[in-house]
Amino acid sequence: MSYCLNPHCSKPENPNDVKFCLTCGTKLLLKERYRAIKPIGQGGFGRTFLAVDEDKPSKPPCVIKQFYPQAQGTNTVQKAVELFNQEAIQLDHLGQHPQIPALLSYCTQDDRQYLVQEFINGLNLAQELAQNGAFNETKIRQLLIDLLSVLQFCHSREVIHRDIKPENIIRRGSDTRLVIVDFGAAKYATSTALNHTGTSIGSPEYVAPEQMRGRAVFASDIYSLGVTCINLLTARSPFDSYDTHNAAWIWRQYLKTPVSNELGKIIDKMLESIPSRRYQTTDAVLKDLNIQSTIGIPPTIISQPATQASPNYPPNFVSQTPSQIEKELLEIKTKFIGGKVQPKNVAQQPSVSTNNPTKQDAVDKELQEIRDKFLGNG
Structure with missing residues (x-):
């Protein structure tokens, strides 16, 4: 189907192979290439149509935005004109980003302003x-x-x-x-x-x-x-x-x-x-x-009580191999103490560069308890 862009047309639906509206005679192709198929939105300052680009063999979908202010008052309409023009400028500058629709065209036809942009399905x-x-x-x-x-x-x-x-x-x-x-x-x-x-x-x-x-x-x-x-x-x-x-x-x-x-x-x-x-x-x-x-220890849960038996430890600890647990404990220890930790068994008291041996001893003790708990030595 081809949809007439004339907002006053009494019967806007047309066959998809005609160039002029059979009811009002309005040109159906915008810039001789963009054909509106159906309206998909309408607001106080314009209408939006799903369209196709007939200039390309695959006829990819696109979106036509028509500036059609229905509000009364010179100041209101003038502000709407500014916003519509502004949107075209914004899209022209920002449309290069893959998560912002690209501006395909900006034009005036039959005394109405249009912009054509990429369709996001x-x-x-x-x-x-x-x-x-x-x-x-x-x-x-x-x-x-x-x-x-x-x-x-x-x-x-x-x-x-x-x-x-x-x-x-x-x-x-x-x-x-x-x-x-x-x-x-x-x-x-x-x-x-x-x-x-x-x-x-x-x-x-x-x-x-x-x-x-x-x-x-x-x-x-x-x-x-x-x-x-x-x-x-x-x-x-x-x-x-x-x-x-x-x-x-x-x-x-x-x-x-x-x-x-x-x-x-x-x-x-x-x-x-x-x-x-x-x-x-x-x-x-x-x-x-x-x-x-990136924090290894899981966050505290709000609004509902924790259901895991050991909420202070990573939930996948119990299904890990001893070597995996040793590695995670070393990483946790590094976070708390700083410095470089050599990858060896926690029980062997790895050498850590620190100016606070008391803090190191406390962390070593707690990590050893965790290790014993999950490796069955406790």
Whole structure:
């Protein structure tokens, strides 16, 4: 099917082999190559269509965004024009990243503005949440690592997205990577812009307090990503996870599965209402995530009691061979004492370079007890 782009057409559906609408006569091909197939979204300032690129033999899918403001008032329409133009500029600068849709074209036809961008085939995270239920800690950690690197790319180019939410994050079907879409609300964070109060833009449930006042900063995206995490962990509206009377997030009590104290602290810092108390950069969040993901001792669990018999030791200890256990104990010892540890039996008191023999003796004693417990010598 070919879908007419004229918003006033009474019968927009057409056969896929015609070049002009059979009802209103509007040209069906945008820039003589992009053919709209069906509408897939509509907002106050435009419509979105699934389309194909007929200039290529494989006719790959793409997305056509049509600027079609329905709001009244000169100032409102002018702001919408600026945002639409801005999105095209953002995509042109950022589309080189594999997790941001590429801009294919930006044009005007029949006195209406259009942009054509890469089609990302997959479910957005709101759809995934509805289909599969709440996320667990593993999925949230992977989501953060995946998306923080994309935001890092945007911020390094002075761009604040300003509308991070589950609906604007798509899990691409071909490789399961997460893709950030809809840069219509994005803005350049120039020194002038950051010191100027602008328009409050974004989805109310996910917007940082300073952004609500028109003063978005890079940390505003980090806040919105933190809110996205609690929505995915609780399967509840973020509004329902915030206590307005005490001005505090209470998301932990609505968790579907427990999360570690470490991850909880990271999310809490992402959600700080005062920007200066929040993570200032994506690098800082990634650093905390990566450090905690390499710790050998498992995190303490919140909201539900631990069910393992030995919660203070790695859960796979009991299934390891003696040599594997010896190796892990040596690694733990190195973390606590520092210096170089030679790979030999813990019981033989390996030589460690340290200025604190008392601390070494205490650690050696505790590690020996762990070794005896799991190797059957206790």
